[in-house]
Amino acid sequence: xxxxxxxxxxxxxxxxxxxxxxxxxxxxxxxxxxxxxxxxxxxxxxxxxxxxxxxxxxxxxxxxxxxxxxxxxxxxxxxxxxxxxxxxxxxxxxxxxxxxxxxxxxxxxxxxxxxxxxxxxxxxxxxxxxxxxxxxxxxxxxxxxxxxxxxxxxxxxxxxxxxxxxxxxxxxxxxxxxxxxxxxxxxxxxxxxxxxxxxxxxxxxxxxxxxxxxxxxxxxxxxxxxxxxxxxxxxxxxxxxxxxxxxxxxxxxxxxxxxxxxxxxxxxxxxxxxxxxxxxxxxxxxxxxxxxxxxxxxxxxxxxxxxxxxxxxxxxxxxxxxxxxxxxxxxxxxxxxxxxxxxxxxxxxxxxxxxxxxxxxxxxxxxxxxxxxxxxxxxxxxxxxxxxxx
Numbered sequence: 001x002x003x004x005x006x007x008x009x010x011x012x013x014x015x016x017x018x019x020x021x022x023x024x025x026x027x028x029x030x031x032x033x034x035x036x037x038x039x040x041x042x043x044x045x046x047x048x049x050x051x052x053x054x055x056x057x058x059x060x061x062x063x064x065x066x067x068x069x070x071x072x073x074x075x076x077x078x079x080x081x082x083x084x085x086x087x088x089x090x091x092x093x094x095x096x097x098x099x100x101x102x103x104x105x106x107x108x109x110x111x112x113x114x115x116x117x118x119x120x121x122x123x124x125x126x127x128x129x130x131x132x133x134x135x136x137x138x139x140x141x142x143x144x145x146x147x148x149x150x151x152x153x154x155x156x157x158x159x160x161x162x163x164x165x166x167x168x169x170x171x172x173x174x175x176x177x178x179x180x181x182x183x184x185x186x187x188x189x190x191x192x193x194x195x196x197x198x199x200x201x202x203x204x205x206x207x208x209x210x211x212x213x214x215x216x217x218x219x220x221x222x223x224x225x226x227x228x229x230x231x232x233x234x235x236x237x238x239x240x241x242x243x244x245x246x247x248x249x250x251x252x253x254x255x256x257x258x259x260x261x262x263x264x265x266x267x268x269x270x271x272x273x274x275x276x277x278x279x280x281x282x283x284x285x286x287x288x289x290x291x292x293x294x295x296x297x298x299x300x301x302x303x304x305x306x307x308x309x310x311x312x313x314x315x316x317x318x319x320x321x322x323x324x325x326x327x328x329x330x331x332x333x334x335x336x337x338x339x340x341x342x343x344x345x346x347x348x349x350x351x352x353x354x355x356x357x358x359x360x361x362x363x364x365x366x367x368x369x370x371x372x373x374x375x376x377x378x379x380x381x382x383x384x385x386x387x388x389x390x
Contacts, residue, residue: 007168008055016269016292016318018353023382024345026054027320028358028374029295042162046169052375057294057320057357059175059231060162062182063154063218068147069186082146096131103146110134135188138203141210144187148214154221171229173271176219178234179255184211185236194242197251212255219262228268232259232290240276240302249284257288264289271320275360279303286313295321297359304359306348318353323374325358330366334373341377349385356382 006014006022015025032044042058049056083102088095094113101108114128135144156174163172177183180190184207196204219230237243237252256272263270272290274281275297285293296304296319306322323329328340341356348354356378362371 008049009168009171012055012057012171012355013269015352015355016271018315018318018351021352021386023386024349024378025355026357026375026378026382027057027355028054028323028378029057029321029361030358030371031361031364042166042170042172046166049169053379054375055355056170057231058166058170058172059233060159060172061156062175062177063156063221064149064214065153065155066149066177066182068149069183097128101134101143101147103143105143105146108134108140108143108147130186130189133187133189133192135207136192138200138206141203141206145210147187148210151217151221154218156222156227159227171269173229173231174222174227175231175233176222176259177215178232178237178252179208179211179215180236181233182236183214184208185241190236190241197247208251208255212258215255216258216262219259223262223266223268228263228266230259230263230268230270232256232270232272234272235274235276238274238276239278239281240274245280245284248281253284253288256285256290260289275302277303279305279308282309282313286317290317292318292320292355294319294355294357295359296357298322298324301326302359306344310348310350310354314351314353318355319348320355321357321359322348323356323358325360325362325366329358329370329374330363332370334369334376337370337373338377338380341374342381345378345381345385 004022011021011023011025012027014021030048032048042060045056045058081104085100085102087098089098091113094115096111096113098109098111109132110130111132112128113131134140159172159174166172180193185193188207193204193207196207222230234252234256235241237248239245239248243252260270269291270289271292271294272285273294275295278285278293278296282293296306296309298304301324304322306319309319322344323340328337332340345356348356358374362374
């Protein structure tokens with residue numbers, strides 16, 4: 001590839017397809033705000049990518065409005081024949097928010113405790129605590145169906161404009177969830193679902209079926225509009241969430257394969273996301289035919305080993321991510337960052353199918369000199385190790 005310059009789009013797709021590249025794609029997950037951009041928009045990501053010479057990964061949102069899964073204060077106006085009753089109780093530092101959805105099949109109730117403005121003990125977001133989940137058992141399933149956004153409400157906003165605008169500067173991909181990620185895992189307590197797998201399998205299977213079909217409906221909607229490349233979000237289904245490798249093989253892998261098969265039938269690319277433990281699930285994930293796996297979180301936060309993964313599965317799938325955002329980039333030194341990036345790229349780049357990145361979004365607390373050090377190192381070694389791609 002000497003003397004040939006590729007666009008970001010060409011470089012990312014070539015690497016995922018195990019083709020030769022002019023340099024290793026540099027695709028960390030970052031907050032553009034860390035570099036003076038006041039937004040996390042696609043525009044900010046592309047501009048930041050140009051400034052720091054990297055290939056920004058850009059998942060661009062979900063076809064369905066997932067607000068109702070994330071916030072108890074969500075409007076339910078888009079659901080059919082549903083009335084929403086919200087009550088708020090002041091509990092000192094927090095507010096207890098009770099939301100009752102009155103559906104034709106009966107009532108559903110969810111309770112969240114959220115901090116008042118200025119309280120930080122719930123996290124940087126800050127994240128509310130779910131005191132009562134919406135779905136308790138199988139009796140709630142028929143009621144729940146009234147809350148799922150219908151296909152008539154699906155939208156990707158300005159996706160097509162963004163794709164046209166940044167065709168050469170990014171691969172803009174809609175996000176498609178697994179059956180639990182951002183959806184089923186927020187309506188029902190994950191512990192309840194894990195117990196139900198053993199003690200109430202009928203409820204578990206029906207719950208899985210409803211949300212798997214919800215995900216596939218969004219994917220088909222996108223495919224019907226000519227979209228080909230997708231970011232598949234599966235971290236609620238992760239081994240790090242508590243699921244066993246056996247359950248992953250039996251339950252989740254077949255559902256993931258359905259998504260991948262639809263994408264490949266359209267000659268598209270399926271990029272799989274799980275920021276937790278991967279090692280024991282890798283054989284099942286790889287067998288589904290996904291084209292790229294991220295975030296490849298190393299120990300101690302995860303268990304990913306790039307040498308082992310490349311040896312066992314490197315000819316079948318591309319790997320993206322890999323650099324520890326806490327122990328290396330946030331709390332490390334520029335020297336440690338340089339050494340880690342060098343060693344990871346040297347091992348990972350053989351045979352292509354490799355994109356250097358991070359094991360999740362670089363933390364906002366990270367010193368700028370450390371974030372800079374990552375980009376400096378990645379750019380320094382990206383061309384050096386491109387010669388190993390064949």
